[in-house]
Amino acid sequence: MSPILNQAFHCPSVPAEVMDRLWEAGWRHFGPHFYRYSLSVDDGGVRTITPLRLDLAQFHASKSQRRVLRKNEDLRCEFLPATLSMQARMMFQRHKTRFKDNVPDDLDTFLSETPATTPCTCQECRIYLGQELIAISYLDIGQQATSAVYGLFEPEHSARSLGTLTLLKEIEHSQTLGCQYYYPGYATVEPSPYDYKKQLHGLEVLDWESGTWSPLPRSIPGR
Incomplete structure (x- = not known):
């Protein structure tokens, strides 16, 4: 039986190579608050958490x-240092x-x-339709790895599958960085x-007990 984890710590500044090791051990963070846990509870009951890479x-x-x-070839994408802008805050209120x-x-x-530097380097992926900003996602940058933080988009454009689009753009950007x-x-x-998130070729899953990563079985239709 896998161990039940519910751990956390606070750290405002973490070097890139240490971020790589934290992600490898299943840690995530919101701002300077780091956490990892193996179970969660929602209206559907108890969920077993599985970190992916x-x-x-x-x-x-x-x-x-x-x-x-292909559906989104008319959109423009750019990566910039992460900001906590009013434009993003307002989009989040509509997205949630x-x-x-x-x-x-x-x-x-x-x-x-200060999301661009605390607790580590973070960039934002900005998706535009013409001059209109319709999606943003945040990507942490380590030494040999990157990690998705959060993504949001304008609900009126949900038919474009913008969550999947920003994920794919983050992957492409990570490859460009040589990660x-x-x-x-x-x-x-x-x-x-x-x-x-499971519908990606090349995914691995962390075993909480052994701390090792292994390929995720391709059991999800459409992968």
Whole structure:
């Protein structure tokens, strides 16, 4: 039986090589607050948490992911140092209406007051339709790895699958940086809204007990 973990610590500044080791051990963070846990509870019951990471050398886009890229060829993408802008805060308030469980109050839940540098280097992926900003995601940069922090988009453009698009753009950017791994965050063993994270070729899953990573079985349709 795997151990039940519920651990946390606070640290405002972490070197890139240490971030790599923390992600490898299953740690995540919101601002300077670091955490890892193996179980969660929502309206659907107890969920078994499973950290994921993507071996970037093994990744290739699936048929459905290529469709998302083609559908959004009219959009412009750029990566900049992360900011906690009023524009992003307002988009978050519209974005969070999509959720029913564990709805956070605001974007400050996920980011520090200086997100570009605290607790580590962080960039934001900005997606534009013409001059309109319609999606933002935040990506931590380590030495040999990157890690997704949070993504949001304008609900009126939900048909574009912008959550998948920003994920794919983060992967592409991580490859451009020469990184080995991309951490898309936690998922659950049980079905959940985060199953889209499992639909990536080259995924690995962490065994909490042994601390080792192994390939995620390709059991999700469409992968």
